[in-house]
Amino acid sequence: MIERDEVLHVARLARLALSDEEIEPMARELSAVLDHVAKIGELSLDDVAPTLHVVEVTGALRPDEPRPSLPREVAFEQAPEVGDEGFLVPSPQA
Amino acid sequence: MLDLSASAAIAEIEAGDLSAAELFAFYRRRAAEHGGDVEGGGLNCLTWVAEGVADASDGPLAGVPLAVKDLFCTKGVPSQSGSHILQGYRPPYTATAVKRLETAGATLLAKANQDEFAMGSSNENSAFGPALNPWDRGRVPGGSSGGSAAAVAAGLAPWALGTDTGGSIRQPAAMCGIVGLKPTYGAISRYGMIAFASSLDQAGPLTRDVTDAALLLKHMIGRDRCDATSLQFPQEIERPRAERLDGVRLGVPAELQNPGADFAGAEVEPSVRAAFDRALALAQELGASVQEVHLPHAAHALSAYYILSSSEASSNLARFDGVRYGVRATDSTGLLDMYTRTRHDGFGAEVKRRIMLGTYALSSGYYDAYYGRAQRVRTKIAEDFRTAFADVDLIVTPTSANVAFALGEKTADPWSMYLSDFFTVPMSLAGIPAISIPCGLSESSDAVGPHGGGLPVGLQIAGPAFSENRLLDAAHALEQAIGFPEGRARV
Numbered sequence: 001m002i003e004r005d006e007v008l009h010v011a012r013l014a015r016l017a018l019s020d021e022e023i024e025p026m027a028r029e030l031s032a033v034l035d036h037v038a039k040i041g042e043l044s045l046d047d048v049a050p051t052l053h054v055v056e057v058t059g060a061l062r063p064d065e066p067r068p069s070l071p072r073e074v075a076f077e078q079a080p081e082v083g084d085e086g087f088l089v090p091s092p093q094a
Numbered sequence: 095m096l097d098l099s100a101s102a103a104i105a106e107i108e109a110g111d112l113s114a115a116e117l118f119a120f121y122r123r124r125a126a127e128h129g130g131d132v133e134g135g136g137l138n139c140l141t142w143v144a145e146g147v148a149d150a151s152d153g154p155l156a157g158v159p160l161a162v163k164d165l166f167c168t169k170g171v172p173s174q175s176g177s178h179i180l181q182g183y184r185p186p187y188t189a190t191a192v193k194r195l196e197t198a199g200a201t202l203l204a205k206a207n208q209d210e211f212a213m214g215s216s217n218e219n220s221a222f223g224p225a226l227n228p229w230d231r232g233r234v235p236g237g238s239s240g241g242s243a244a245a246v247a248a249g250l251a252p253w254a255l256g257t258d259t260g261g262s263i264r265q266p267a268a269m270c271g272i273v274g275l276k277p278t279y280g281a282i283s284r285y286g287m288i289a290f291a292s293s294l295d296q297a298g299p300l301t302r303d304v305t306d307a308a309l310l311l312k313h314m315i316g317r318d319r320c321d322a323t324s325l326q327f328p329q330e331i332e333r334p335r336a337e338r339l340d341g342v343r344l345g346v347p348a349e350l351q352n353p354g355a356d357f358a359g360a361e362v363e364p365s366v367r368a369a370f371d372r373a374l375a376l377a378q379e380l381g382a383s384v385q386e387v388h389l390p391h392a393a394h395a396l397s398a399y400y401i402l403s404s405s406e407a408s409s410n411l412a413r414f415d416g417v418r419y420g421v422r423a424t425d426s427t428g429l430l431d432m433y434t435r436t437r438h439d440g441f442g443a444e445v446k447r448r449i450m451l452g453t454y455a456l457s458s459g460y461y462d463a464y465y466g467r468a469q470r471v472r473t474k475i476a477e478d479f480r481t482a483f484a485d486v487d488l489i490v491t492p493t494s495a496n497v498a499f500a501l502g503e504k505t506a507d508p509w510s511m512y513l514s515d516f517f518t519v520p521m522s523l524a525g526i527p528a529i530s531i532p533c534g535l536s537e538s539s540d541a542v543g544p545h546g547g548g549l550p551v552g553l554q555i556a557g558p559a560f561s562e563n564r565l566l567d568a569a570h571a572l573e574q575a576i577g578f579p580e581g582r583a584r585v
Contacts, residue, residue, distance in 0.1 A: 050469030054525030
């Protein structure tokens with residue numbers, strides 16, 4: 001069973017607020033899923049290479065040529081808050 | 095008009111017997127009338143329906159209207175991946191898969207409901223609420239592409255686009271009695287698909303028949319400079335024409351016979367088993383041989399899948415921070431507080447669970463035990479398939495252990511929901527193509543739809559990477575022989 005402190009640690013890493021009443025159910029549900037997935041711990045995999053990409057891709061690099069990107073005003077249109085020069089966010093110092 | 099498959103409608107338009115504008119208006123009216131929310135009597139399978147008339151189109155798809163899963167970015171059209179956190183988002187560009195179909199002459203009819211960020215197997219994890227299964231409105235349409243599947247089965251769209259990460263096209267196609275194809279990983283560009291798990295996500299068609307699936311696939315494949323994992327497909331996709339299966343060797347994996355035996359939870363329902371066995375017998379009548387094959391690691395696929403997909407999701411979904419798009423929590427005390435409360439308020443319960451699971455699996459001290467091991471299991475699963483395909487041409491399984499289940503039946507226990515994808519996840523991890531076709535109706539008394547005669551059962555057929563033409567041909571031959579009552583759930 002995952003402890004409450006561990007849930008809070010992972011939530012901090014994930015930048016996810018959890019209310020007090022959400023912590024215990026999250027611990028329980030995560031523990032249940034981890035119990036199932038832990039079965040792969042029984043396999044012997046020492047000499048097996050990890051799969052990073054499942055279908056072989058060659059020549060995925062493109063020439064590094066500048067081309068127009070999304071215009072700034074278009075990018076701003078979907079933002080919750082913008083200033084003259086960029087996206088506006090609350091102060092990190094607060 | 096309703097009885098025409100998309101391919102048949104194209105033929106009529108090209109012959110001058112039907113106008114594309116007429117067809118679009120017909121489906122627009124049906125989509126608006128029956129695709130909306132449940133309170134209004136709809137199936138809640140469509141989240142946006144086009145207004146007015148479509149521009150005339152002269153491409154090979156002849157203006158035939160298309161429903162598109164919500165997570166495909168469509169320029170100026172709401173695209174929120176079934177999530178509250180992207181409420182009101184109207185993307186400044188269109189996904190490559192959709193753009194290619196539009197270039198080929200398809201017209202955008204509607205956006206389709208889905209599980210939030212494609213995480214789910216029932217469409218119940220949607221900010222829009224669950225879509226209903228047109229075969230029985232008390233049951234789920236499957237997921238995550240549940241809205242796309244329900245819309246096609248109900249005849250609210252001639253065909254639809256979905257995405258499949260661990261079964262999200264194939265499983266809802268099976269539960270709604272239609273065809274769903276997950277192509278080889280990389281066959282279709284992922285550019286403009288709101289990401290879930292990038293090493294697994296693939297777009298694909300949900301259609302009334304195999305011929306339509308081949309046609310949509312044909313116009314989506316190919317390398318795209320905007321997706322470095324997209325591939326030049328080695329052949330053209332042909333129109334499937336096979337009527338026989340002479341010489342085709344089908345493999346039935348011993349390890350995908352009964353998930354209940356070692357992996358607590360889902361037993362293959364007897365009615366699903368019966369329909370699957372009937373399909374195998376039909377395949378033999380058509381000339382196929384059937385033999386047992388072994389995928390020794392397939393039973394571990396679901397575990398590896400949930401570690402890998404959740405890990406990738408925890409990284410992909412880091413971008414939803416209330417800065418550049420979507421909704422933001424108000425009255426925050428600072429930047430970190432804004433991030434954490436925006437994500438708390440914006441994500442649904444299942445998405446939060448997966449972000450937490452993925453973050454845990456990637457965190458210091460656990461990475462090797464979970465993520466690292468899961469990547470190695472993935473290698474073994476891909477090897478298992480390669481070995482099996484030395485002996486057989488195609489592998490067949492039921493698409494899902496059960497027919498469409500009741501709304502709410504599996505929401506309390508995440509793992510029981512995850513078991514819905516037991517048969518589809520191994521192919522996803524191996525990156526190989528797989529199709530689900532309807533292979534009959536269930537006969538058990540507790541799973542009889544209001545139309546009588548049971549609920550749809552799906553047959554999954556999988557092949558090696560880039561074997562789509564062979565796969566579609568085999569599916570076509572079986573489809574002809576099975577004669578599934580395809581239009582029965584139309585509203």
